[in-house]
Amino acid sequence: MKTKHIAVIVGSLRRESFNRMLANAIVKLAPAEFAFKQLAIGDLPLYNQDDDADQAAPVKRLKTEIAAAQGLLFVSAEYNRSIPGVLKNAIDHASRPYGKNAWAGKPAGVIGVSVGANGTAMAQQHLRNVLAYLDVPVLGQPEAFIQAKDGLFDGGGELGQDSKVFLQNWMDKYVAWVKRHVA
Numbered sequence: 001m002k003t004k005h006i007a008v009i010v011g012s013l014r015r016e017s018f019n020r021m022l023a024n025a026i027v028k029l030a031p032a033e034f035a036f037k038q039l040a041i042g043d044l045p046l047y048n049q050d051d052d053a054d055q056a057a058p059v060k061r062l063k064t065e066i067a068a069a070q071g072l073l074f075v076s077a078e079y080n081r082s083i084p085g086v087l088k089n090a091i092d093h094a095s096r097p098y099g100k101n102a103w104a105g106k107p108a109g110v111i112g113v114s115v116g117a118n119g120t121a122m123a124q125q126h127l128r129n130v131l132a133y134l135d136v137p138v139l140g141q142p143e144a145f146i147q148a149k150d151g152l153f154d155g156g157g158e159l160g161q162d163s164k165v166f167l168q169n170w171m172d173k174y175v176a177w178v179k180r181h182v183a
């Protein structure tokens with residue numbers, strides 16, 4: 001079976017990020033034909049349209065990595081009821097210059113964990129809005145709004161038993177979604 005390469009974009013730069021932990025844990029629930037790579041977004045400059053004709057090296061790298069992927073997996077924090085600026089910055093960079101949107105057509109999943117009870121629901125809704133404009137087909141169901149609380153992870157950063165059952169189902173649906181779009 002042909003390997004499906006998935007670009008993982010984590011919407012947090014925090015060293016001990018729950019979202020990075022979640023990203024690291026859920027990729028283990030995918031079948032062996034799926035290969036995941038987290039893309040670095042922390043070294044991107046602030047987006048400036050003046051630079052579209054001469055994008056910085058980290059921007060070129062990001063776009064090349066997205067181009068090499070067959071699917072996308074966004075695992076993001078929620079900041080002030082929306083997506084963190086670092087994530088929006090990365091999305092904007094790779095969407096430009098006009099007509100060279102690297103995200104377009106790549107099947108995506110959106111998931112996230114926050115300390116608040118809404119589990120990044122509002123950030124995910126905003127992200128879906130952005131991705132719809134960028135022509136990214138996003139898995140609709142199941143939604144996964146995850147709250148960081150005891151039992152989500154065990155001491156070693158692996159998923160707790162209950163979260164594992166829920167997230168295995170989510171990953172199975174994500175895998176099917178990607179396969180529906182990618183030969």
Ligand SMILES: Cc1cc2nc3c(=O)[nH]c(=O)nc-3n(C[C@H](O)[C@H](O)[C@H](O)COP(=O)(O)O)c2cc1C
Nearest residue numbers: 012014017018019020077078079080081114115116
């Ligand atoms: C600037 C800022 C805004 C935040 N806004 C929200 C929010 O709107 N909703 C929420 O549930 N948590 C919010 N939080 C708390 C985050 O859920 C928490 O910091 C979480 O650990 C971020 O994800 P990370 O661990 O992957 O960095 C906010 C945190 C920061 C630093």
